[in-house]
Amino acid sequence: MAEHVEVRRGSYADSVTLMQVSRDVSSVGGVETAMVAMATPLNLELLEDMGFEVPEASPTDMVVAVRVRDGLDSAIGLEAVESALAAASSGPMVGVEEDVAARTTGSALRRGDDAGLVLVSVPGQYAFAEAMDALQAGRHVMVFSDNVPVEQEVRIKTEADRRGLLVMGPDCGTAVVGGLGLGFANAVRPGPVGIVAASGTGCQQLLALLDAAGAGVSAALGVGGRDLSAAIGGLATRQALRMLDADPATERIVVISKPPAPDVAAALEDHAASLGTPVQWALLGPGRPDLTVAAEELLTTLGYDVPTWPTWGVPSRRDCTSGRPDVQSRRGKMGLLRGLFCGGTLCDEAMLLTTDELGPVRSNIPLSPELALDESLTAGGHLMIDFGDDRLTAGRAHPMIDPTLRLEHLAEHAADPATGVLLLDVVLGHAAHPDPAADLAPAIRSARAAAAEQGRDLPVVVSCIGTTADPQDLHRQAEALAAAGAWVFASNAQATRAALALLTGHAPHSRAEIAEVADRRSTTSAISARKERPDVQSRREGLLDEPSIVAVGADLLADSIAAQAGRVRRVEWRPPMPGTGNDLATVAADPLRENANAEAVRRVLGTQAMLVDVVPASEALGLSPGDFLHAGPPVTWELAAGPLRGALMGACALEGLAERPEDAVPLLESGRGVTLDPCHHHGAVGPMAGVVSASMWMFVLEDADTGRRTYCSLNEGLGKVLRYGAYGPDVLDRLRWMGRVLGPLLQYAVRETGPVDVTGILTQMLQMGDEAHNRNRAGTLMLMRDLVPAMIASGTPGDDIADAVRFIGNNDHFFLNLAMPTCKLALDAARDIEGSTMVVAMARNGTDFGIQVAGTGNTWFTAPAEIPDGLYLGDFGPDDANPDIGDSAIAETAGLGGFAMAAAPAIVRFVGGSVPDALSTTRRMYEITLAESSRWTIPALEFRGVPTGIDVTAVARTGILPQINTGMAGKVAGTGQVGAGLVTPPAEVFTQAVAALAAATRARTVGP
C-alpha cells in the first residue's frame, strides 16, 4: 500500500472546502483513503486514527495524506488532490483589479466599500477580531462561526449596542435580508412579517410555512443561540426588534426561541410593548404551542387564510384513523419512534410533541440530562438524534450538506425490528445539499424494502422544510421522497403527529383540537397590543435592503450569496500566527485600542522634521570617548556580529582609545571604560553597524512644533566603510576628514541657509524614483542644491569645499542619514500611547532583530535576525553575508523603503525581483498598516499615500511580515558591503509583541 503524507506550509483553505476535497480524492479509483486538512490538533489526531504517519505541522499548514491500493503509485492520489484543490478555488477576491486580496475584514472594508453587512465564518476562536473590525467600520455583522467564548459574545454585542449596530450570532446559521438568504436559509417571498430567531431551523420552518401561505417575510434576523440567556441578556434581540419596528414594511414581528431566562424575557416583553409594531412570541418549550401553530396564529392575525399545509405521499399501507396499525415488533409491543434530524429545533419540536404523547425520549440533545444518549447513540425506547449537534460535526460537514452519517443510522434502524416509525427532516435552501432526495430517496427505498423482506411495513415520515423558489425546489424534493415511499409534510409538527399516530393508532389532532389545546396552554404567543406610532419617523435600516456583503471564512457561504444574485466580496483569510489567537482577541477587545491607534497615526503623520544643525556627538548626545552607540536592540561585545565588532574596533582607534583597531579588542572585551548602548535609546539612529562615537558629527533633526530632536551620523559612502565593519587606515582617514572638514562645513551651511525641510524633500523623492532606504539619489541631489551655495560662500578653502561637494556627490546614499532620523522623529511622537498596537521602531544589531511598540513602552521584542535574500556584488555569495543589520529599518517603520517600493521600481535591479513585485509589495503592506501617509504619496498608485503605521495585530492576523529593502554586510569584520536584498523581521517578534499587548490590556481591564 503506497502512502504519501506531505505538509504544505502557508497553504490554506477553509474546512468545508477541504472536506469536499478529501471526499473527492477518496472517491478516485485506486485511492484507498485520503485526507486533506489544516494541521489542527484535532485533524492530526484524525490523521493518526486513519493510520497515517503524523508529520510536524502547525495549524497554519495544510497536510495532504493519501493512501493508494497495493501496486499503485501514490502519484495518482496527489494528482487528484491538485485537481480537487484547483476546482475548489474560490471566486474573485475583494478588489479584483488589484493583485493583492484583502486579508482581514478591516482591510476589505477600508477599500472604499459600501458593504452593509459582514458575514464571518472563520473558526470560532478567530471570529472576534473579524467581527470587531466590522463594528469598528460601522457595519452590521453576522457571525456564523460557533465556539465563540461567551465573554467575547458579550463584548461584541455591547460594542454593537453602543454603535447602534446588529450582531447576528455567534452560531447564527440563518438569516434573510433583502430576500438574500445568508447561511442556511430559504428563498422566500417578501412580505409583512419580520422574524427574530434564536434558532436556525426554527426560523426556516417558519419561512417555509409563511411562504406557502403567500404571506412572506420582510427580514429574518438571527440572534444566535445564546442571545436570550442571562449572560447576554437579549442584546441582539433588542436591536433586531428595534430595526424591524423602524421598518415601514414590517407589520408584525415574531420572535422564535427556546424560552428565555426569566429576567431577560420580562425585559424584552417590556421593550416589545414600547414598540409600534406588534410582537408575537413563538417560544418553543414544554407546554407551549409548536411552530406550525405559531405560524397559523401569525397568519390569522395578519388576515391571511391558513392553508392546508402541503403533504405528499400516501401514509404507509395502514390508514392511521382506522384502528391499530400492524406496525409492531414480534413481541407485540408498540414500535419505537426513531427520529433522525438535521435541525436542532426541529428535533426539539418533535421531542416535545412525542414526550407529551409517548413519554420520555432519549437523545443527544435531550430535554433533560438523564435522557442523554451515550456515544453509541443507541438505546431501547424512543429516540431522536440531532446530527447537526457540535459533537457529531467535529471533523465532518453539517448533515444539511453531507448526509453520510445520518444515512448510516437510517439503514441500521431500518434493519432493527423494534423500529416502528422513522421520522426525518429534510431542510432545503441555500447552502444546503443541492439535491438531498438524490441520496435520501434510495436510502428510504432500501430501508423499506429491507423491512418488507422481514415481513414488516416500515413507515418513513419526513418533514420537508423549504420553498418552491429554493434551488432544490420543494415540490420536486417532496415528490421524489414520496415516490420512494415516504409520507412527506411541509410542517414538522404535523409530520411528528402523523408519526405518533402511526405508532399509537390515534388519529393526529385536528386543527381545531390543536387550537384548543394551544389556547389552554400558557400565553407564550402573547401578542403585544399595537400602539400608536411614535412621532419620531421610522426609517428602514439599510441592512434590510439587500446589502452588499463582505464574507470572511467558508467559501460556501459567499458562493451561496453569489448564486442568489447578491453582491459579495471575499476576504482572503488565513489563520493567524500560531499561538496568537487568544491574545489577538484580547487586544481586539481593548476599549483603548481604536482611539490609541488613531492618535498614534495622527502624531506620526503630523510631524514635520527640519534639519537645524550639524554638531559633534559629544555635544549633541553628551558622549565622551569610550561611549559608543550602536544600531539595533541592546547587545554585548560577546554577542556582537563581525560588522559591529569591526566598527567598534575602528571607532576605538578613531577616539584614540587604541593605537590600532586590532588593539581595541581587549578593551572592548573587558568593557572597562567603555559603554555600549543602542542609538535608539539616545534619540539617534545609525545605518548598518550604526556605531556613533564622541567625535563623529551628527545631523540634528527637529520637530518644529515640539522641539523634539533626533540625530544621525554623516554617511561615509559605499564599499569599505566603518558602518560595514571595515576599519583599515583609509576608513579612519576618511572619518577624520569628515570630522575636520565635512562636519563643520555642513554646520555652517545649515546654520546659514536656515532649517531644511527634510520631510518635504522626502515627499519629492518619492515622486522621483527614490524610496529613501536603498535609493536616495534624488534626495542627496536636492540636499546639495539647498546647501552648496552656503558652502561655497563659507570662506572655507575652495579645495575643501570641492572635496566636500565631490564627496557628497559621489555618495548616492548620503541622504539616507537624513531620511532615517526624520522617520524616527515622526515615530517617536507616538511612543507610550497606552493601548496602541503600532510599531515605533524596527532595528537590527547584526545578531538580533528588535521591534518596539507604542503601547508597550521601551520594551524590545527580539529574535535572531535573518539573512537578506538578494543580489550580490562581484564574487560574493550567500555564505559571505551577515544577518540583517542596522537602524535603517526605521524607514520601513515609517512607510518608506520596502513599503514604498512602488515608487522606486528600479530598485529591483539591486534587490532582485521584478517591477510588478515592487508594486505588489507596497500593496501588500497596506494589509498590515493603520493608515496612508498624507504627505508621502506614490504616483504609480495614483498618488496613494505610503502604508504607514505597522499594526502588530495585523501582522499576526495575516502572517504578512513587513518588507525591508536593505544592504548586506559581509559577516567577517572589515569585508564591507557584499550586496543588497530583501528581508523580513522574524515572525516571533510580533508574536511576543501581541502577547505583551494582551497582558497590558488584561492588567488594565482587571482591577478595582
Next chain:
Amino acid sequence: MTARTTVAAATSPWVAERVAGPPRTVPVVARGSHAAYVDVGGAWIGVLAARAVWLPCGLRTTRLVLPEAGDAAVVGGGSVSWGRYDVRVRRLVDPGVPRLPGLERSEPVPAGAYAAYDDSLAAVRAELPEAALSRLADGAPAAVDALLGRGGGLTPVGDDVLAGWLVTRRAAGRPCGRVADAVEREVAAGRTAPLSATLLLRAAVGETIPQLRDVLQARHAGESVEPAMSRLLAVGHTSGAGLALGSALALDDPLSVTFSARPANVSVEDVTVTRVV
C-alpha cells in the same frame, strides 16, 4: 452538448410569476449590453446587468455585461433563456414602496435651495403642458390623457411623471384610485410605449425603482433628501426627474417655475397655473 450557464437573478414575485409555468418561446423586443427585454404576454420583462437601473419589471443579475441575445428567448420554469444562458430566479425582492405615514407630515423639498433639482424639474416641466401637471396635482383623471405617452423614448417623460405620482400618493395613503384606473384604461388601449406601460401598471401597485423609494424613505424619516434626490435625478436622461416631479406633485410641494422659455402659442387654459411659484 454545450454546458449551460446559469445566471442568478433577483426579482419581484410578480415577475417571478410571469416567468413561471411551462416553457414557451417569446420575442426579444429590445437588447443592449446592459438590459434586454422580452415580451411575455404583452408585459415587457427585462433582464438587467449589474449597473442597469433596477426596474420593477426586471430580473436583476450581477453580471457586468449581458450575454448577447438573439431574436427570441424561452421563458418558463422560473427562468429566461437564450443561447446557452439561463437567467434563473434565485431570490425574491420587493420593489414596492410600503405605506409611509411620515410622508404626509414631511417637509417639502425646498424650491430654490437645490439648484440641480430645480433645473432638472424645470427641464421636464418645459416638455409637458402645465395644465396637465396642475390637474395631476389635483388628482384629476383627465391629467392622464394629457400626459400619457408624452415625450419620446422607451419611457416617455409624461409616463414617468404619472408613475412617480402614483407611487408617492399610494405610499402617502392619499387617494389615487381614479388616476390609477384611468392609467389602466389608457394603457390597455395601447396609448403608450410597451415598456412604459408595464412600468406604469407596476407603479399603480406601488412598485418603482430603488432611487425613488430611497427619496420617499428619507422624506418619511425626516432626513435630508438631497443625497437620495441626486441619485434619482441621475437616472436616465429625464426619467429620474420625471419621477421626482410626479412625486413632488403628489405631495403638494411648492415648485419654482421659470416661464422664460415658454412658447408663444400657448392657450389661455394652459396658462392657468394653480401651483405656487
